[in-house]
Ligand SMILES: Nc1ncnc2c1ncn2[C@@H]1O[C@H](COP(=O)(O)OP(=O)(O)O)[C@@H](O)[C@H]1O
């Protein structure tokens with residue numbers, strides 16, 4: 001089927017090019033197998049040790065997913081609580097914006113030291129990383145109301161409660177989904193980084209262990225699984241956002 | 250003279266109160282050791298940070314890290330903008346460049362660690378990850394910016410018999426500028442994150458290295474100082490880009 | 503309904519302060535009475551303060567001078583008791599709700615039982631049968647305006663305010679909507695203020711046409727419309743209609759008290 005091949009080439013020539021360059025580099029540079037594993041060796045390690053990869057992959061995915069949802073929940077609940085107080089919003093929003101403009105992963109070592117080297121610390125880090133986008137975007141969404149809607153609710157004699165329920169809360173939903181999409185990849189990344197720096201298990205830890213043992217197939221195999229975990233979270237959050245937007249706008 | 254509306258003034262005051270409360274809380278927790286010994290008071294961290302005897306240490310680490318950040322920021326920014334423009338102009342390349350970018354984006358930077366350790370000298374992995382992070386943000390921003398000119402504006406150029414180059418320079422590029430500048434703003438923390446992560450993979454210098462070794466050796470004030478410098482650098486660059494963004498939005502939108 | 507609601511704008515004026523500190527007089531000094539069950543149309547060049555006047559009536563703006571009363575009370579009472587229907591110039595539909603749910607919204611806000619028959623009837627009346635489940639983003643500008651009219655009417659308000667509600671409609675639909683609006687209004691005799699650009703729409707629908715001058719907004723002229731009801735579109739061909747139309751158009755073309 002040349003048609004399909006052509007489409008595939010049009011789409012993926014860039015990826016292909018990178019792979020060819022990689023192969024060329026390995027061949028021309030004559031890097032030996034300890035430094036640079038053959039793709040086949042990586043596959044053998046993946047297929048030969050499914051248990052290790054699965055266990056650690058699931059752990060990281062669960063930590064990232066659980067922390068993400070918890071952080072999103074905290075962030076949006078606090079944003080909602082703040083809606084009822086201009087002072088609280090005024091105080092917290094600039095702070096949260098400051099935190100979103102600094103590299104939050106730099107807090108990992110600090111949190112690790114504060115809470116101890118523990119799997120709960122990994123979770124706490126993911127919660128912190130997901131909290132800020134959720135708070136910032138939910139707050140903004142509750143203030144970006146459709147044109148004229150505030151006048152409408154006033155004219156209809158809406159109580160504060162019904163304004164909140166029928167206008168403010170639904171208006172924040174698309175922004176909440178943006179926060180989810182933005183927070184998902186950083187949740188996965190920070191879970192792995194936390195495991196890398198201080199964990200005893202999980203994909204991040206596997207990188208460190210493999211590097212220490214010069215087990216390059218294991219390191220590259222872990223890369224494959226880490227990418228898969230990232231793609232899963234990423235795709236799910238993107239799908240969710242798209243589905244919600246279709247219904248919401 | 251700038252007139253500040255009452256509402257705006259209130260926002261600024263509340264924000265200042267919030268930041269002051271945060272700093273005060275930090276100090277209070279530290280002084281009373283509410284979070285244990287690993288949470289130092291703000292004043293202790295600042296005193297440690299500005300102690301003249303440690304100046305060389307911090308200056309060396311900061312310049313090493315910030316030059317990685319800067320180099321990655323520039324390289325990623327140029328690559329992202331240029332490749333997005335190429336994808337925009339040469340339609341057969343569009344699909345492939347877009348896919349490549351999103352594949353790169355979906356690989357978490359830590360998964361590139363083995364690759365960088367093998368291929369590059371460890372010293373450069375910070376810059377390389379910063380470059381990739383910035384590249385993706387700028388590629389997407391430029392791509393959507395170049396599509397921002399409205400149908401009606403394009404029709405004007407078509408009717409006037411404009412050539413491709415004129416259309417790019419006079420219509421699409423100015424229309425893309427706000428998106429690009431916003432992209433440059435959001436790329437700032439991404440560049441810092443990239444550089445720090447890269448240094449965690451085994452650099453011999455820099456703030457990231459300082460953080461890890463301080464964490465492992467219980468050097469609490471050193472740890473907080475390194476985090477503080479990194480955050481301050483990112484915050485200031487972000488603030489600077491926000492000013493540029495405000496100017497560009499006022500002029501081009 | 504006990505004889506309807508009457509509205510008085512008693513020497514009302516409104517100033518806006520611009521960002522640079524300058525003051526803009528949007529409405530200078532307007533005295534306007536809308537009797538119980540009366541239909542008043544307001545015409546005038548754009549920017550003359552028609553919307554501002556309507557917003558003061560809806561208690562969305564506080565007048566800088568003078569006083570607005572509704573049956574002798576503050577206009578806030580109207581919305582507080584869910585007795586006010588407004589169709590805004592920019593429709594103000596909620597994008598996440600379907601047509602049906604948008605029309606339903608006033609019931610929910612007033613915490614009243616949703617009258618599904620009423621909703622279906624109004625949606626049919628504004629010609630949107632079959633679009634109940636559509637979202638505002640899937641509708642044309644004219645269709646959105648019609649949804650907002652249905653929403654304004656759904657609670658059977660005592661006072662109806664319409665800000666250029668048919669602006670985005672084509673001539674044929676507009677004529678049709680005018681007929682429907684007349685029918686609804688006659689059933690209920692709602693005190694109504696209609697802001698419009700169209701002189702013949704104003705003449706066809708209202709009991710009285712008020713012409714405003716350009717900035718600062720003042721009332722230039724008032725004309726009582728003599729035609730009986732229900733009005734047939736035929737009335738628009740009469741000599742009397744044309745005479746009034748010319749008179750009003752001429753008043754509109756007078757240069758406003760130039761600023
Ligand atoms: N919120 C506001 N702030 C400042 N100026 C306003 C505001 N609303 C209306 N204006 C000004 O008041 C004048 C009347 O506006 P408007 O009532 O909308 O006119 P119309 O509806 O007759 O077109 C205009 O000059 C407008 O610019």
Ligand SMILES: [Mg+2]
Nearest residue numbers: 552553591665
């Ligand atoms: Mg108006």
